[in-house]
Amino acid sequence: MRFCALGSGSEGNAWLLESKSSDGRPTRIMIDCGFTLKETVARLALRGLSPADLQGVLVTHEHDDHVGGVFKLARKFGVQIYSTMGTFRASVQAGLVDQKWLDEDKVRVFNPERAWTIGDLHIQPFTVPHDAAEPAQFTVTDGVHRFGIMTDCGRSTPHIIKHLSGCDALVLESNHDGEMLSRSEYPGSLKKRISGDYGHLSNDAAHEILAAVEKASLRYLVAAHLSKNTNHPDRVLNSWSQTLNGYSGEFRFADQANGLDWQTL
Ligand SMILES: [Zn+2]
Ligand SMILES: [Zn+2]
Numbered sequence: 001m002r003f004c005a006l007g008s009g010s011e012g013n014a015w016l017l018e019s020k021s022s023d024g025r026p027t028r029i030m031i032d033c034g035f036t037l038k039e040t041v042a043r044l045a046l047r048g049l050s051p052a053d054l055q056g057v058l059v060t061h062e063h064d065d066h067v068g069g070v071f072k073l074a075r076k077f078g079v080q081i082y083s084t085m086g087t088f089r090a091s092v093q094a095g096l097v098d099q100k101w102l103d104e105d106k107v108r109v110f111n112p113e114r115a116w117t118i119g120d121l122h123i124q125p126f127t128v129p130h131d132a133a134e135p136a137q138f139t140v141t142d143g144v145h146r147f148g149i150m151t152d153c154g155r156s157t158p159h160i161i162k163h164l165s166g167c168d169a170l171v172l173e174s175n176h177d178g179e180m181l182s183r184s185e186y187p188g189s190l191k192k193r194i195s196g197d198y199g200h201l202s203n204d205a206a207h208e209i210l211a212a213v214e215k216a217s218l219r220y221l222v223a224a225h226l227s228k229n230t231n232h233p234d235r236v237l238n239s240w241s242q243t244l245n246g247y248s249g250e251f252r253f254a255d256q257a258n259g260l261d262w263q264t265l
Contacts, residue, residue, distance in 0.1 A: 001019055001020055001145045001147065002017075002018050002262050002265065003017045003262070004259065004260055004261055005224070005254040006046075008259060009225055009255065010225070011034070012256070014032050014033045014035060014069070015031040015032065016030055017031070017140055019119065021120055027119030028053050029054065029057070029058060029118055029121060030056070030057045030058070031057075031138060032057075032059060032066040034064065034067065034068045035069045036068075036072070040073060043259065047261075055080065056081070056082055057082065058083075059081065059084075059091075060135055060136060061087050062091050062094065062133060063152065067091055071097040080108065084112050084133075084134040087136075090132070110123075112127045112136040113125065113126065113127065122141050122142070124139045126159060126163040127159065128152070128157075128160060129197055129198050131196075131199065137149055137150040137153070137160075145168040145169070146217075147170075148169070148170045149170075150164060150172055150173060151175075151224050152225065153173060153201055154198040154199045156212070160209065166214050166217060169220035169222070169265055170218060170221050172223060173206060174203045174224070174239070174240070175201050175230075175231065176202050176230040177203050177231050177232065177239070178203070180231060181194060200227075203238075203239035206223070206239075206240070207239050210240060210243050211243050218249055219265070220263050220265065221249060221250065221252070222253070223240070223253050224254040226253065236253070
């Protein structure tokens with residue numbers, strides 16, 4: 001199995017997962033698509049793929065940096081969408097998609113606690129606290145390796161720790177540095193939203209999760225969804241140092257402009 005990001009941050013997110021298949025026909029899924037159609041096609045091409053190569057797009061929640069390009073991609077290329085009912089309903093209300101897509105099977109609704117399979121990939125969603133209608137994050141396994149992703153989360157829960165334990169690859173939001181956020185020019189209401197229980201993970205809060213999950217098989221660790229205004233990679237390194245010091249696997253940042261190149265498990 002391998003994974004990459006087309007981009008990560010408040011201006012657009014998209015991740016790709018590809019199974020390793022013995023018959024040469026791997027399963028490829030995208031998690032979120034927060035880019036314009038043109039941008040998505042261009043970023044996919046940089047990873048050697050086109051939209052026709054995707055067997056599905058999983059949506060975490062209805063915020064624009066995650067869902068902005070999903071329905072456009074499906075409309076133009078017929079890619080199957082997987083969404084919770086809450087995320088779909090919020091997208092209908094925002095005018096992003098027509099309700100009839102449910103009846104036409106263009107959108108398949110998943111229960112945010114129930115696993116399902118797409119081709120060679122087994123997908124386990126889990127719920128997270130975030131200010132969206134019914135947000136979900138995922139672990140995905142091909143039966144050999146386990147990939148976990150969690151961005152857009154306000155705080156840790158025991159449920160999250162359970163799901164993110166035992167991953168071979170872990171993508172974890174490290175959105176902001178607490179001090180940089182409080183010193184920023186952002187209005188007070190926005191600061192409160194970002195740092196609240198349904199907002200985004202600070203570097204320290206992300207590190208608490210990282211410290212708590214079971215890491216015996218962890219070989220790829222990625223810090224993602226960094227704010228360009230209220231964070232810096234050095235701050236993440238500083239905050240995560242206690243765990244990183246004792247960790248011998250790969251560590252990467254996923255960024256807005258370049259995402260993250262393919263990482264093979
Ligand atoms: Zn986001
Ligand atoms: Zn969000």
